Amino acid sequence: MVLLGANPPTRFIEQHDVFFGIGDTIVDLVPDMRDFWPEPGDKLHIDSYRKVxxxxxxxxxxxxxxxxxxxxxxxxxxxxxxxxxxxxxxxxxxxxxxxxxxxxxxxxxxxxxxxxxxxxxxxxxxxxxxxxxxxxxxxxxxxxxxxxxxxxxxxxxxxxxxxxxxxxxxxxxxxxxx
Known part of the structure; x- marks a missing residue:
C-alpha cells in the first residue's frame, strides 16, 4: 500500500492517491505506479508505504x-x-x-x-x-x-x-x- 503524492500540471497544491501493487521491493512497484498516475511525470513521489x-x-x-x-x-x-x-x-x-x-x-x-x-x-x-x-x-x-x-x-x-x-x-x- 503506497501513498503517492504529486503536484500535477494545472494544480496549485499537492494531490494524493493510494496505490496497491505486488512486488518484492518498493522499487519493483515503480513502473506500475507510473502507469497508475502518469500525469505528474517526474513530480510523482511516495509519501509513505506499507508492505501489507x-x-x-x-x-x-x-x-x-x-x-x-x-x-x-x-x-x-x-x-x-x-x-x-x-x-x-x-x-x-x-x-x-x-x-x-x-x-x-x-x-x-x-x-x-x-x-x-x-x-x-x-x-x-x-x-x-x-x-x-x-x-x-x-x-x-x-x-x-x-x-x-x-x-x-x-x-x-x-x-x-x-x-x-x-x-x-x-x-x-x-x-x-x-
Whole structure:
C-alpha cells in the first residue's frame, strides 16, 4: 500500500492517491505506479508505504490466482474523511479492514478513534454516507496483477509482527536509479 503524492500540471497544491501493487521491493512497484498516475511525470513521489502482511487478526498473503482458497472474508481499503471545527482542512484516515462484506467494513471503520474525534463526517453531498471511499483491495490492483494473483486471507495462528510503516518523502526517480 503506497501513498503517492504529486503536484500535477494545472494544480496549485499537492494531490494524493493510494496505490496497491505486488512486488518484492518498493522499487519493483515503480513502473506500475507510473502507469497508475502518469500525469505528474517526474513530480510523482511516495509519501509513505506499507508492505501489507497483517491486518488485525488476519495474515495477508499473495498467491497465484489458480491456487487461491476462496474465503468469506475480503480485504477492504477505507478512506474516512472528516473536519475539525474552525479548521480549513479535510482530514483523512486510511484504513485496511478484513470483513465479510462492505457493510461490516463500514461499521468497523466507524469504530476508529479518527471517526469518533471529528465533529462531523465528510459527506460530499452524499447524505447519509460517512466515508469518502471504500474498495476491495483486490479491485484496486493493476489488471495484469489481478489476473495473475489473489489475496489469501487467513486467521493468524502465530504471533505476527505488525506491518512497518515507511514514512517520508521518496522520489520515484531516485528509486529508478537503484
Amino acid at each position: 502482511t497483517k491486518v488485525k487478526s488476519y495474515s495477508i498473503n499473495i498467491v497465484p490466482r489458480d491456487a487461491a482458497v476462496n474465503r468469506d472474508v475480503k480485504l477492504y481499503f477505507l478512506n474516512l474523511g472528516g473536519y475539525k471545527a474552525g479548521d480549513f482542512e479535510e482530514y483523512h484516515y486510511k484504513q485496511l479492514v478484513v470483513a465479510n462484506d462492505m457493510s461490516e467494513a463500514i461499521r468497523t471503520g466507524k469504530e476508529t478513534v479518527f471517526w469518533q474525534h471529528h465533529t462531523s463526517s465528510h459527506i460530499d453531498e452524499k447524505y447519509g454516507i460517512d466515508l469518502d471511499d471504500i474498495y476491495q483491495v483486490e479491485d484496486m490492483l493493476p489488471a495484469k496483477l489481478k489476473a495473475k494473483y489473489a489475496l489469501q486471507i487467513e486467521p493468524v495462528i502465530e504471533n505476527l509482527s505488525e506491518d512497518k510503516l515507511e514514512i517520508g518523502y521518496l522520489k520515484l526517480s531516485k528509486l529508478e536509479k537503484k
